[in-house]
Structures are given as C-alpha cells and as structure tokens.
Amino acid sequence: MARGPNLDTFISAADRALRALLAPPASGRPVPAPLTKDTGPKDGALSPEERRESASLMRVNHAGEVAAQALYHAQALFARDPDVREFMLHAAREETDHLAWCETRLKELGARPSVLNPLWYAGSFGIGAIAALLGDKASLGFVAETERQVEGHLKSHLDQLPPGDQRSRAIVEAMCHDEVGHGRQAESAGAVNLPGPVRELMRRTARVMTHTAYRL
Ligand SMILES: [Fe+2]
Ligand SMILES: [Fe+2]
Numbered sequence: 018m019a020r021g022p023n024l025d026t027f028i029s030a031a032d033r034a035l036r037a038l039l040a041p042p043a044s045g046r047p048v049p050a051p052l053t054k055d056t057g058p059k060d061g062a063l064s065p066e067e068r069r070e071s072a073s074l075m076r077v078n079h080a081g082e083v084a085a086q087a088l089y090h091a092q093a094l095f096a097r098d099p100d101v102r103e104f105m106l107h108a109a110r111e112e113t114d115h116l117a118w119c120e121t122r123l124k125e126l127g128a129r130p131s132v133l134n135p136l137w138y139a140g141s142f143g144i145g146a147i148a149a150l151l152g153d154k155a156s157l158g159f160v161a162e163t164e165r166q167v168e169g170h171l172k173s174h175l176d177q178l179p180p181g182d183q184r185s186r187a188i189v190e191a192m193c194h195d196e197v198g199h200g201r202q203a204e205s206a207g208a209v210n211l212p213g214p215v216r217e218l219m220r221r222t223a224r225v226m227t228h229t230a231y232r233l
Contacts (some may be wrong), residue, residue, distance in 0.1 A: 034087070049191035074185070075123050084141035087138040091146040
C-alpha cells in the first residue's frame with residue numbers, strides 16, 4: 018500500500034545524505050578496470066597535463082554522482098508507490114558504486130573532489146523532491162530524462178579523456194552502461210515524457226554544475 022514519508026523514513030534519508038557526503042562510499046562492485054603498475058598519481062602513461070585533464074573530468078563525474086545520489090534519495094523519500102521507492106533506492110545503490118569508483122580514481126590521480134559537493138547534494142535533493150511531489154510517473158519521467166542527459170554527458174567525456182587513461186575510461190563506460198539501464202527501467206515502470214522547457218532547464222542546471230565542478 019502506498020504511504021508517505023514518516024519520521025523513520027526522514028531519519029533514513031538524513032543518514033543516507035550524511036553517508037553520501039561524509040563517509041567513504043562503500044562500493045558493492047570493484048572498480049571496473051584492473052589496477053596496473055602504471056595506475057596512480059605517478060602514472061607513467063599520462064603526461065602532467067593529461068593527468069590534470071583526467072582529474073578535472075573525474076571531479077565533474079564525482080560531483081554528478083553526488084547529485085545523482087541526492088536526486089534518487091529525495092525521489093525515494095517522496096515516492097508514493099513502494100515499488101517506485103524501491104526502484105529509486107536500488108538505483109541510488111548503483112550510484113554509490115559510481116561515487117566510489119570516481120573517488121578512487123580521483124585519489125589515484127592525486128586530485129580532490131569538488132569542494133561544492135554539499136551544495137550539489139542539497140540543490141539536487143530539492144530538485145528530486147519537487148520531481149517526486151509531482152507524482153510517481155513524473156518522477157520516473159525525470160529519471161528517464163536525467164539518465165538520457167547523463168548518458169550524453171558521459172559519452173562526451175569518453176571523447177575528452179586522454180586516450181592513455183584506460184582506467185578512467187573503463188569507469189566512465191561502466192557508469193554509462195548503468196545509467197542507460199536506470200533510464201530504461203524508469204521508462205518501463207511508466208515514466209511520462211517531460212515538457213521541452215523542463216528538459217532544457219535540466220540541461221542548463223547540469224551545465225552550471227559540470228562547468229563549476231571542473232574547476233572547484
Ligand atoms: Fe551514476
Ligand atoms: Fe544512474
């Protein structure tokens with residue numbers, strides 16, 4: 018039976034938020050690329066410029082995964098149908114793997130995550146809550162559109178990442194595979210198409226985040 022959030026679900030949501038921001042993400046799946054003797058901050062396969070470029074792109078992806086966690090957490094919290102809530106929580110767990118992979122790779126590249134991650138989490142949580150409060154079908158539509166845009170973004174990173182950075186590329190490819198899966202599952206669960214202006218607003222909001230996280 019459908020039920021709204023109660024105190025327990027709010028406490029769980031707060032716990033998930035703190036874990037996403039403060040605890041080292043626990044990945045259920047290993048990083049989808051073997052560690053080689055060349056992997057790491059002294060990676061001989063990458064020039065200093067290439068390493069800097071990889072780090073900036075992986076910082077953007079890490080921030081994107083923080084935002085993805087927040088969206089799914091909020092959409093789970095305000096979902097009406099328990100099956101929709103479970104779908105959102107399951108997707109959020111896969112996003113936790115992505116977060117862990119990006120964090121691992123950032124460390125290997127000798128770089129830090131975005132200092133604005135709490136802001137990305139808070140803003141995305143608010144957006145996810147609005148999507149969820151519009152109803153489950155709209156919320157699923159938001160997932161389908163978000164994942165479509167994330168897929169395009171990750172594919173653009175595959176064009177931009179240095180060809181020698183096989184480990185980052187393998188991570189981005191595996192993430193892209195999961196994001197396509199999330200979008201398809203949302204569609205088959207009854208997602209509605211979002212209006213064009215909403216899709217454009219989502220694109221612009223994501224652009225602000227990706228451009229800022231590239232540097233900060
Ligand atoms: Fe992801
Ligand atoms: Fe996803």
